[in-house]
Amino acid sequence: MAEVRDKIYTYIGFAIRSGKIRIGVNAIQTLKGNVPLLLLCNTASNNTVKDAQKLAKKFNSKIVLSKVDKLEDIFYKENCKVVAILDQSLATAILDNLNEKFAQFGG
Numbered sequence: 001m002a003e004v005r006d007k008i009y010t011y012i013g014f015a016i017r018s019g020k021i022r023i024g025v026n027a028i029q030t031l032k033g034n035v036p037l038l039l040l041c042n043t044a045s046n047n048t049v050k051d052a053q054k055l056a057k058k059f060n061s062k063i064v065l066s067k068v069d070k071l072e073d074i075f076y077k078e079n080c081k082v083v084a085i086l087d088q089s090l091a092t093a094i095l096d097n098l099n100e101k102f103a104q105f106g107g
Helices: 002-017 025-029 046-059 071-075 088-096
Strands: 021-023 037-041 062-066 082-085 102-105
Antiparallel strands (some): 037 082, 062 102
């Protein structure tokens, strides 16, 4: 399964390098337009989870939970709990490669 994990990290890396991410609830709330995917950290508080669910409803987004790795370790941003992936094709690729380390959250 390491191969699938590497694919997800590769897609996340593409999103970072292309500037197609926003980190944090406040930054995501200010966005206009399409937000196809939200990444949620497994260490997020209940309030942050609720905020992510509100954002998902607002933008008609899917939520993926990072079940093992902290988002702050993936994105090198302290206290990173919610990240928006703004590119539809990268979001689809991430959703197509979910595994035991990254799983869709909610419905």
